[in-house]
Amino acid sequence: MRQEDINLLRITKYMSFFRMRFIAGLQYRAAALAGIVTQFVWGAMEILLFKAFYQVNAAAFPMTFEALSSYVWLQQAFLALFLTWFLENDIFQTITDGGIAYEMCRPADIYNMWFFRSMANRLSKTVLRCMPILLFAALLPKPYGIRLPNNLNAGIWFFITAFLGLLVVVAFCMLVYITTFYTLSPVGVRLLSVSLVEFFAGSVIPLPFLPKGIRQVIELLPFASMQNVPLRVYSGDIGGANIYTRAGLQLFWVVTLIWIGKKLMQTAQRRIVVQGG
């Protein structure tokens, strides 16, 4: 076994990034509050918008209005978990201003270190923010609020696929970070990931709303393995054996994206030039 693999097994040292992130997150209370309010208002507006469409012809839509409400509220509550453009400025800065020098002085694999750091960042933000939104949404009257999943199975698979989705998101973001080694400016890649990926991931409109043909292709892309799967598993839109296929596809993308990322990182590290000083 290579040294790096042994280090990967000793995951404990990366765990402390979670603690660090929670501490840092708690440091900024106003930001957390503002985030909660924004997400609540945004979710409410989205539901009202869809309500108008459903009033015209509810049968024309692939999801029930109730399932859609759950989808929207979960999406808002777990925004920090799945949003691809929610990238860490610290990491970009580290690459462009040469702070990478310190990162490379740590006895840790840089890919693993950043992977855990990003995960920690997303999880800590989510934990700090999701509860008030979920509680509020649960108190809303029937078709507008969030409801419990149809069965326990859907609930359990929601958590499993949500975790896999998070891994896909972070592995994808790692690719964005690593390209900065080559382009030296994160702006282009970030713009692309904001507009395109968000659409393909189903965060603008849920993927079932897209026309047939296009939808089948999009659902195979890694972006559909992000929030699309867990949110639809929760609402029962994806059920039965279909869950296993989707989770399998998620797993495939996790492995593939991490593999690509590690390869790219290895090459990048060799050609690294620390800027200035």
Next chain:
Amino acid sequence: MIQVEHISKTYQVARRNAGFSEAFKALLHKQYERIKALDDISFTIGEGEMVGYIGPNGAGKSSTIKVLSGILTPEEGSCTINGRIPWKDRIAHVQEIGVVFGQRSQLWWDVPVIDSFELLRDIYRIPNQVYQNNLEELVSLLNLELLIKTPARQLSLGQRMRCEVAASLLHDPKILFLDEPTIGLDAVSKIAVREFILERNRKHRTTVILTTHDMQDIETLTKRIILIGKGKILMDGNLENIKKQFSTTKQLTVEYQGGKIIPCEGMNLLSESSQIAVFEVNLSSMTVSEAVTHISKQVEVIDIAVDSPSIDELVAKLYQKYQIQ
């Protein structure tokens, strides 16, 4: 302990002239120039040694440090530190070294310093007992009791630098690389950092390699200096010897009464104003006491001061000699 042999490293730099048309030309055909940052560098440093690594800006000091700490991979040459090649065995290597880059920060911006320390404890897997002992020692020596409870963003530069130094020593490194550790610090903080490094070397026999532009750092901390310029090592030797070799003059400042001093062979009048004269004495042709005798024969001396050229002047001379300014 540290063995560096024939290391070379080149950077590519895209250069062009100013102006829109030049920018457009460069868009179509970029011209790269290869700059040799390190050119056949070799040296050996033993355990417990403190070495000053000096040279003008852009000489290759930081590049050397980055090679030694496993960040950069050189194109040629070999380097073994504690039996390891830094860039091949990076993770095992960095476990045993501490690095301070004076121009960057390793502390997390928005949380108290102690939280950053604990993160480092986990990353380096420092046993709890060792961590507690080291922390206690560092806190008391560097006066950090209050500082470590403060978020890093609210520390002054000097306070932050003390914390940075502490952060790189938590894991008991055998080798400490300091890249301009006193840059921008005030006198008090500089002295605190220097004394601490000296103490650390004495107590733990930590090997220290220091790059700096502050010659006071060199004078108080190191016995040996390595001079680098344009990527090449120009000189490697004992600071005292170099001083002797290069300080061939002394400066005499004489306050006197009555008469006028006529300098003799080997003395040079630098300035003279209302009963105070400054001479440069060339030590190759006369000693200081001969000069003093010569002066006191002519006038009544009230006060006399003998100065050696400062180490800054010495380095300026060195740079001049090797034409690396």
